[in-house]
Amino acid sequence: MVSPEKIAAKEKFLLFLEGKNLRITSQRQAIIDTVFTTEEHFTAEQLLEWSRQKDQSVSRATVYRTLPLLTESGLVREMDFGKDYKFYDPNYAEHPNHSHIVCQDCEKIVEFESDKIVKLEDEISAKLGFSVKSQRLQITGTCDKLKKAGTCQNKCS
Numbered sequence: 001m002v003s004p005e006k007i008a009a010k011e012k013f014l015l016f017l018e019g020k021n022l023r024i025t026s027q028r029q030a031i032i033d034t035v036f037t038t039e040e041h042f043t044a045e046q047l048l049e050w051s052r053q054k055d056q057s058v059s060r061a062t063v064y065r066t067l068p069l070l071t072e073s074g075l076v077r078e079m080d081f082g083k084d085y086k087f088y089d090p091n092y093a094e095h096p097n098h099s100h101i102v103c104q105d106c107e108k109i110v111e112f113e114s115d116k117i118v119k120l121e122d123e124i125s126a127k128l129g130f131s132v133k134s135q136r137l138q139i140t141g142t143c144d145k146l147k148k149a150g151t152c153q154n155k156c157s
Contacts (some may be wrong), residue, residue: 002037009075010036016073027062030055035070041079041087041100041109081107081138099137108143 010032017024024032034051042050044063051058067088070076077089081102091098091111097118098111117137125132 006036013070013073013075016075017069020069022069025062026055027051027058028066030058031063031066035076035088035090038090041089043085043087045085047088079138081140083107097135099135099139101139101141103143104140105142106145 013032013036014024017028022028030051031047033054034047038050044060044067047067048058048060048063051063067076067078070088071078079087079089079100081087087109089100089111098113099117101110101112102108117135121132121135
């Protein structure tokens with residue numbers, strides 16, 4: 001079931017598009033439905049694949065034209081983990097100050113929040129005379145599954 005926050009984010013995005021006088025084509029609707037019903041971080045190619053499961057006519061060009069609109073709206077965050085492609089965080093609107101830990105082998109992305117990190121941010125920003133507007137903490141590591149078993153079903157080829 002889609003959370004009320006996701007439904008609200010989708011409605012905000014539709015209003016954002018309306019404010020830019022952009023049409024909601026069936027392709028764009030499939031992309032929007034896909035983005036605002038997933039909890040998973042995704043690449044443009046994954047979004048294309050998932051959206052085509054809803055509407056086979058979704059084109060790569062429409063995905064690549066819609067992604068900048070999603071990030072411009074502030075409802076989805078583009079993330080750079082040092083790869084040749086970007087990841088997109090569909091949970092940004094609901095939790096703008098969460099952090100990520102990423103497996104460098106299988107690209108598994110886990111979100112987390114920590115009161116200790118928030119306290120440290122507050123402490124550091126107060127000491128330096130700043131007010132926190134947002135934060136981005138990205139930790140890169142290797143997931144325990146690969147270390148323990150020698151293999152990980154998520155590992156990219």
